[in-house]
Amino acid sequence: MSALPRIGIRRLPHAEGLDLPAYQSAGAAGADIRAAVHEPLVLAPLARALVPTGLVMDIPEGWEVQVRPRSGLAARHGVTVLNSPGTVDSDYRGEVMAILVNFGSEPFTVARGERIAQIVVAPVSQALFQAVDEVSASERGAGGFGSTGR
Numbered sequence: 001m002s003a004l005p006r007i008g009i010r011r012l013p014h015a016e017g018l019d020l021p022a023y024q025s026a027g028a029a030g031a032d033i034r035a036a037v038h039e040p041l042v043l044a045p046l047a048r049a050l051v052p053t054g055l056v057m058d059i060p061e062g063w064e065v066q067v068r069p070r071s072g073l074a075a076r077h078g079v080t081v082l083n084s085p086g087t088v089d090s091d092y093r094g095e096v097m098a099i100l101v102n103f104g105s106e107p108f109t110v111a112r113g114e115r116i117a118q119i120v121v122a123p124v125s126q127a128l129f130q131a132v133d134e135v136s137a138s139e140r141g142a143g144g145f146g147s148t149g150r
């Protein structure tokens, strides 16, 4: 297996004492991130919140960090990541945040240190975007949504 990308993580003061993201099993794709809130944060039904992780990540060029929901929170409470997958760019040097939304019918309380989402590290491809007068022909043509059948 090739060498793993190294992500330096700086803990901000409000994340002091909280565990860094870590894989829970050898084959895990995601590592959980935790809420760096001082006081419990109550998410009313249909409310959303920008939840701080207290972490600043030094992501190597050519990689991104995706912020994804935890299935257990979604299945049990209807709580998910609103912009999933959130994209943390390799040149971002701010605090990683999770945008949580409560689609459940009950208020959901986020406690300090609670595992609120997971991060997945993924390779990035960039492309050259070029203006052209014509695009190449294809069998499908301009047929869009639903044009290939139900």
Ligand SMILES: O=c1ccn([C@H]2C[C@H](O)[C@@H](COP(=O)(O)OP(=O)(O)OP(=O)(O)O)O2)c(=O)[nH]1
Pocket: 067, 083, 085, 086, 087, 088, 089, 090, 092, 095, 096, 097, 098, 099
């Ligand atoms: O779930 C997320 C998504 C984004 N970010 C941070 C890292 C990312 O690099 C930055 C900008 O995110 P994005 O590009 O998705 O947001 P934007 O609204 O397009 O902002 P910008 O104008 O800064 O690109 O915000 C997070 O901390 N968590």
